[in-house]
Amino acid sequence: MPGKQPNLFAFSDTSGLAAALRNYIVTSQHAGLQRHEVFKVAVSGGSLPQTLAQALLAEPKSEEDVIKFDKWEIFFADERAVPLDHEDSNYALIKKELLDKFPASIGQPIVHPIDVEHLNDTQELADQYEKKLVDSFAKGDSVRLPIFDLLLLGSGPDGHTCSLFPGHPLLRETDAWVAPIEDSPKPPPRRITLTLPVITHAVKIAFVATGEGKKEIMKEIFEEGNGLPCAMVNEAAGDRVSWFTDNAAVEGVQFPRRSFL
Numbered sequence: 465m466p467g468k469q470p471n472l473f474a475f476s477d478t479s480g481l482a483a484a485l486r487n488y489i490v491t492s493q494h495a496g497l498q499r500h501e502v503f504k505v506a507v508s509g510g511s512l513p514q515t516l517a518q519a520l521l522a523e524p525k526s527e528e529d530v531i532k533f534d535k536w537e538i539f540f541a542d543e544r545a546v547p548l549d550h551e552d553s554n555y556a557l558i559k560k561e562l563l564d565k566f567p568a569s570i571g572q573p574i575v576h577p578i579d580v581e582h583l584n585d586t587q588e589l590a591d592q593y594e595k596k597l598v599d600s601f602a603k604g605d606s607v608r609l610p611i612f613d614l615l616l617l618g619s620g621p622d623g624h625t626c627s628l629f630p631g632h633p634l635l636r637e638t639d640a641w642v643a644p645i646e647d648s649p650k651p652p653p654r655r656i657t658l659t660l661p662v663i664t665h666a667v668k669i670a671f672v673a674t675g676e677g678k679k680e681i682m683k684e685i686f687e688e689g690n691g692l693p694c695a696m697v698n699e700a701a702g703d704r705v706s707w708f709t710d711n712a713a714v715e716g717v718q719f720p721r722r723s724f725l
């Protein structure tokens with residue numbers, strides 16, 4: 465892997481992982497608030513929200529460690545073209561696992577779900593979501609790409625991330641910020657996703673991958689790359705990428721681990 469390498473952190477259990485992830489998110493939150501008084505983050509669905517909840521719902525250890533949720537703007541790294549209360553909705557998942565569990569007293573984030581008016585037309589669904597990004601990131605100026613403070617992503621057992629799947633033509637998208645997909649190999653087939661240029665332009669990118677089921681693909685991502693979407697993010701964003709894994713997910717993976725300080 466040429467250039468600066470991604471950071472690979474491996475923990476013996478999910479509680480160690482969650483504590484480190486919280487620390488990383490809080491540092492990223494401080495940086496975002498210093499930059500523009502708001503913390504702009506995009507989240508994935510899948511197995512991530514549960515670990516994320518474990519990280520964020522823990523009691524702060526100090527004033528520095530407080531999650532300033534009322535300063536967060538939350539977008540979706542990808543979303544399925546289903547109603548917001550559907551069992552396949554990433555919004556519903558994040559709501560159930562995280563948003564509903566955060567005490568209202570500490571303030572609520574601004575959350576940007578998809579516009580369900582356009583569920584029948586995934587191109588329009590993606591365009592409308594892109595418009596939300598333009599409104600939030602460009603504010604009337606012309607910007608080439610939005611710059612998220614942090615992306616919180618998962619990796620599928622096939623090496624997909626967001627709704628960017630191995631070998632799919634969407635991996636070559638260079639213009640759109642948000643793109644539709646009608647043939648996702650993982651159900652449901654109709655979705656929208658942030659595109660690679662947006663993902664790799666973020667200030668920080670964190671992947672969370674846990675469990676033995678991810679071991680084979682982690683080996684491929686870190687040792688061969690093979691054009692897998694996760695490997696493409698590693699290659700393009702280098703040390704702006706951090707992987708939070710458990711030992712089971714990276715057993716036998718030939719790539720230097722870093723210790724989380």
Ligand SMILES: O=C1O[C@H](COP(=O)(O)O)[C@@H](O)[C@H](O)[C@H]1O
Binds near residue numbers: 510
């Ligand atoms: O379909 C999706 O899958 C990925 C990975 O999910 P995981 O359960 O293997 O962690 C997820 O990151 C993405 O948001 C979701 O739509």
